[in-house]
Amino acid sequence: MLNYILRRLGAGLLLLVVVTAVTFWIFYVLPRWAGVTPQGMAAMYVGKAPTPEAIQATVDRLGLDQPIAVQFVEFLRTLIFGQEFTFGRQTVECAAPCLGYSFSTNSPVLPQILDRLPVTLSLGLGAAVIWVIGGVGVGVLSAVKKGSVFDRLAMGAALAGVSLPIYFTGLLALAFLVHQWGLFPVSRYVPFTEDPVAWYQVMLLPWITLAFLHAAQYARQTRAGMLETLNEDYIRTARAKGLSERKVIFKHALRPTLTPILTILGLDIGMVLGGAILTEKVFSLNGVGAYAIDSIVSKDLPVILGVTLLGAVFIVVCNLIVDLLYPVVDPRVRITA
Amino acid sequence: MRKRTFGFVALGAAATLLLSACGGSATGGGSESENEFDQGSTQLVNPSDKTGGTLKYAIEADFDSADPGNTYYGWSWNFQRYYARTLLSFTPEPGEAATELMPDLAKAMPEPNDDFTEWTVEIQEGLKYEDGSEIVAEDIKYAIARSNFNGGTLSLGPQYFSAHLDQDDHNVYEGSDPLAGFDSIETPDDYTLVFHLKDSFSEFPNVLTQLQTAPVPIEADKGELYQENVLSSGPYKFDGNYQPGVQLHLERNEHWDPDTDPVRPALPDRVELEIGVAQDEIDQRLVNGDIDVDARGTGVGPAMRSTLLDDEAVQGNLDNPYTGALRYMNIHTPIIEDVACRQAIMYAVDRDSMWRAWGGEPGGDIATNLLPPAIPGSNPESDLYPSEDGKGDLDAAQSKLEACGEEDGFSTTLAVRAENDNEVQTAESVKEALARVNIDVNIESYPTADFFGQYAGSQDFVRENDIGLSLSGWGPDWPSGYGFASKITHGDAIMETGNFNTSELDDPEINGLWDDALLTEDPDERAAIYEQIDTLVMENAAILPVVFDKSLIYRSDELTNVFYQPAFMMYDLMPLGVDRD
Numbered sequence: 053m054l055n056y057i058l059r060r061l062g063a064g065l066l067l068l069v070v071v072t073a074v075t076f077w078i079f080y081v082l083p084r085w086a087g088v089t090p091q092g093m094a095a096m097y098v099g100k101a102p103t104p105e106a107i108q109a110t111v112d113r114l115g116l117d118q119p120i121a122v123q124f125v126e127f128l129r130t131l132i133f134g135q136e137f138t139f140g141r142q143t144v145e146c147a148a149p150c151l152g153y154s155f156s157t158n159s160p161v162l163p164q165i166l167d168r169l170p171v172t173l174s175l176g177l178g179a180a181v182i183w184v185i186g187g188v189g190v191g192v193l194s195a196v197k198k199g200s201v202f203d204r205l206a207m208g209a210a211l212a213g214v215s216l217p218i219y220f221t222g223l224l225a226l227a228f229l230v231h232q233w234g235l236f237p238v239s240r241y242v243p244f245t246e247d248p249v250a251w252y253q254v255m256l257l258p259w260i261t262l263a264f265l266h267a268a269q270y271a272r273q274t275r276a277g278m279l280e281t282l283n284e285d286y287i288r289t290a291r292a293k294g295l296s297e298r299k300v301i302f303k304h305a306l307r308p309t310l311t312p313i314l315t316i317l318g319l320d321i322g323m324v325l326g327g328a329i330l331t332e333k334v335f336s337l338n339g340v341g342a343y344a345i346d347s348i349v350s351k352d353l354p355v356i357l358g359v360t361l362l363g364a365v366f367i368v369v370c371n372l373i374v375d376l377l378y379p380v381v382d383p384r385v386r387i388t389a
Numbered sequence: 390m391r392k393r394t395f396g397f398v399a400l401g402a403a404a405t406l407l408l409s410a411c412g413g414s415a416t417g418g419g420s421e422s423e424n425e426f427d428q429g430s431t432q433l434v435n436p437s438d439k440t441g442g443t444l445k446y447a448i449e450a451d452f453d454s455a456d457p458g459n460t461y462y463g464w465s466w467n468f469q470r471y472y473a474r475t476l477l478s479f480t481p482e483p484g485e486a487a488t489e490l491m492p493d494l495a496k497a498m499p500e501p502n503d504d505f506t507e508w509t510v511e512i513q514e515g516l517k518y519e520d521g522s523e524i525v526a527e528d529i530k531y532a533i534a535r536s537n538f539n540g541g542t543l544s545l546g547p548q549y550f551s552a553h554l555d556q557d558d559h560n561v562y563e564g565s566d567p568l569a570g571f572d573s574i575e576t577p578d579d580y581t582l583v584f585h586l587k588d589s590f591s592e593f594p595n596v597l598t599q600l601q602t603a604p605v606p607i608e609a610d611k612g613e614l615y616q617e618n619v620l621s622s623g624p625y626k627f628d629g630n631y632q633p634g635v636q637l638h639l640e641r642n643e644h645w646d647p648d649t650d651p652v653r654p655a656l657p658d659r660v661e662l663e664i665g666v667a668q669d670e671i672d673q674r675l676v677n678g679d680i681d682v683d684a685r686g687t688g689v690g691p692a693m694r695s696t697l698l699d700d701e702a703v704q705g706n707l708d709n710p711y712t713g714a715l716r717y718m719n720i721h722t723p724i725i726e727d728v729a730c731r732q733a734i735m736y737a738v739d740r741d742s743m744w745r746a747w748g749g750e751p752g753g754d755i756a757t758n759l760l761p762p763a764i765p766g767s768n769p770e771s772d773l774y775p776s777e778d779g780k781g782d783l784d785a786a787q788s789k790l791e792a793c794g795e796e797d798g799f800s801t802t803l804a805v806r807a808e809n810d811n812e813v814q815t816a817e818s819v820k821e822a823l824a825r826v827n828i829d830v831n832i833e834s835y836p837t838a839d840f841f842g843q844y845a846g847s848q849d850f851v852r853e854n855d856i857g858l859s860l861s862g863w864g865p866d867w868p869s870g871y872g873f874a875s876k877i878t879h880g881d882a883i884m885e886t887g888n889f890n891t892s893e894l895d896d897p898e899i900n901g902l903w904d905d906a907l908l909t910e911d912p913d914e915r916a917a918i919y920e921q922i923d924t925l926v927m928e929n930a931a932i933l934p935v936v937f938d939k940s941l942i943y944r945s946d947e948l949t950n951v952f953y954q955p956a957f958m959m960y961d962l963m964p965l966g967v968d969r970d
Contacts, residue, residue: 140612
């Protein structure tokens with residue numbers, strides 16, 4: 053098992069290097085292919101009235117005139133070993149893992165990401181709890197009550213959830229549930245450690261909105277899986293043996309259905325923790341996703357690389373956890389392994 | 390069992406909703422305001438000397454920098470005065486007085502020599518930073534030096550000092566003594582500054598209102614990182630938890646002495662700025678009373694604008710001032726070289742249609758001259774290219790085309806910022822109107838962020854892509870003809886890239902008048918020169934004015950001492966307080 057975990061971690065590490073290289077290529081190399089000079093790139097970070105001197109100083113400071121390979125190796129070296137940066141007459145140590153300083157705000161990237169991470173974790177994990185419980189629960193009930201009014205309504209809602217984008221449902225929820233009817237407070241993030249009740253109140257609507265999108269998929273997937281499993285011979289056998297319906301459904305039918313659910317859950321949580329961009333923007337939550345989109349708009353390369361790397365880390369880690377959970381959920385995997 | 394499960398779920402959901410509902414309220418507004426529509430544009434609204442409370446701001450986009458020496462956003466210049474005092478200030482009074490200058494850190498207004506190349510200003514004694522140390526003249530000298538002579542390290546702010554001070558190349562971040570050789574500002578004692586300029590500059594006091602004159606002790610400067618915790622000279626200081634892109638909270642600076650500060654009554658106990666809030670959300674929260682001021686100051690977005698204008702009950706809470714900005718179209722002189730061809734365009738456009746593209750009545754007024762109404766020397770009645778109902782004079786346009794040998798019309802490209810819906814619609818209007826005289830316009834959209842750096846403001850790009858027209862907007866750095874128009878019409882302002890004199894107007898007569906203005910002490914005489922420049926720019930047909938912008942601002946009844954400050958193109962933030970009783 054340890055060998056397996058180490059192998060997976062190694063593969064994950066390799067994946068992170070590849071993701072970093074691809075991101076680097078997209079944001080550093082592609083503009084050059086499009087004819088943007090190092091001075092043109094630097095001009096984006098020197099404000100409204102740039103002087104040639106300021107532009108050249110920015111090129112030098114950011115190393116934009118260095119060969120791409122040198123810039124990439126320098127980025128990796130800084131990430132792994134840290135680096136000293138000079139600001140004015142001051143030298144500042146950026147310890148490893150160092151993601152450098154934002155081109156546009158000069159703020160250190162990693163602390164900025166870490167400051168925003170609690171917002172994203174709160175959003176992603178809270179929503180995941182709702183969409184897993186809600187989605188799987190509705191899926192099970194729909195399968196058990198196949199063809200009933202509940203089933204039709206639930207699947208209709210699920211279809212709506214999958215079809216409607218966050219910026220539609222989110223804005224609608226804000227307009228009516230917050231501003232019109234006052235059922236939820238205005239979204240202004242409060243840390244859990246500061247005031248758990250306020251944290252819960254503020255996060256509930258973003259959770260529900262984000263969960264609505266994902267729960268739909270889980271409900272449909274669970275329902276389909278359950279319907280298939282409920283027709284299996286061993287379910288008929290279980291019923292024939294006189295097991296209670298609750299035991300048949302939850303112990304024998306649901307468990308195998310959960311395996312594919314777990315797979316998509318790993319990916320979904322990884323992606324959401326990497327930044328639920330639309331949800332954060334709609335609800336004005338300053339999480340990693342909002343930071344990512346702002347950095348893309350301002351072409352802030354160190355930040356883009358930082359958040360991309362973080363997103364990749366989450367996806368790799370979540371998938372690893374899911375892989376480790378498979379045998380727990382489905383004993384057949386254990387037997388095969 | 391099943392019933393019990395459903396019961397539990399239902400109870401949980403109900404509790405959840407109840408708990409949430411307890412925490413929030415969407416009510417706002419309350420009774421109808423006693424104030425009048427647009428009152429804050431020219432008068433003081435809700436006067437009060439009530440202190441205390443928290444004044445809450447929100448904004449969508451972050452500062453360019455929270456460092457007063459390194460910022461060029463209008464709202465930032467206004468907001469940062471909470472923690473950065475400047476040598477001079479605009480007068481905190483509504484109406485015309487708002488644009489007059491007065492001392493802030495200074496003891497009195499600066500004294501010039503005969504030809505305006507040397508200015509002497511004394512600062513008050515006993516002024517203190519937040520750490521209790523004294524503010525001295527050398528700190529102001531250093532603040533100016535670091536913001537303008539830094540080897541490109543701090544590049545975001547204006548460069549008026551580097552353009553006008555009689556100073557050789559200098560970099561404060563090189564060498565052991567940052568001010569060695571920096572002789573263009575002398576500090577004969579701790580309370581006196583003498584500025585030596587390379588040219589006459591009668592409007593130099595306006596530059597002394599800028600945040601770059603806010604003092605910075607040499608030992609406190611951390612280059613680009615100084616913005617993380619600026620040493621306050623004003624009534625408020627950072628509370629130690631500044632998060633770029635998220636929030637900046639200010640608390641009282643106990644070392645600030647109100648008796649030395651005629652500009653800031655500092656009424657609230659605390660000032661909170663929330664950053665990264667979507668504009669629609671800001672508008673909604675403003676109306677609901679959850680925040681007090683949209684820090685951006687340019688008014689509500691299109692969705693809320695129509696809602697508010699349709700609601701009789703809130704008319705007394707609305708102001709509709711000129712923003713001080715002009716929306717206009719550059720006619721690029723190197724591409725459309727013949728002035729008669731450019732004048733044909735001036736005659737052929739449909740100004741009424743362009744005005745509608747900008748939102749009609751609440752969006753602004755049709756502009757037929759260069760200088761916006763609040764600028765001395767502006768004559769909005771002037772119209773060198775009149776037409777019936779503003780629909781264009783096609784006969785005059787045709788005769789101008791014949792005069793430039795293009796009687797069958799010509800083709801050109803109009804560059805527009807892709808993300809700006811109003812500009813895109815204006816471009817469509819231009820295209821349609823010019824087609825009436827066979828001028829074929831090809832509209833090309835470019836990203837806003839790089840519009841001047843790489844596209845319409847890049848000389849090479851303009852020539853390679855035959856960009857004859859481009860749409861822009863411009864606001865003043867200070868409310869005078871020079872503060873507004875020199876950067877967009879003076880030949881010396883033409884740059885290879887990042888060019889804001891985008892039409893590349895380089896007319897000797899106009900350039901000469903700019904120089905004359907800087908030698909003229911009397912503001913009325915300067916205003917007369919600016920009016921002449923305005924007329925000449927129109928004759929040159931290098932700039933086609935579209936709209937004098939107006940904003941629609943929601944003003945809460947709880948917000949006190951509200952008035953519009955044309956110098957910042959938004960409310961004056963310093964006098965604001967809250968009265969929530």
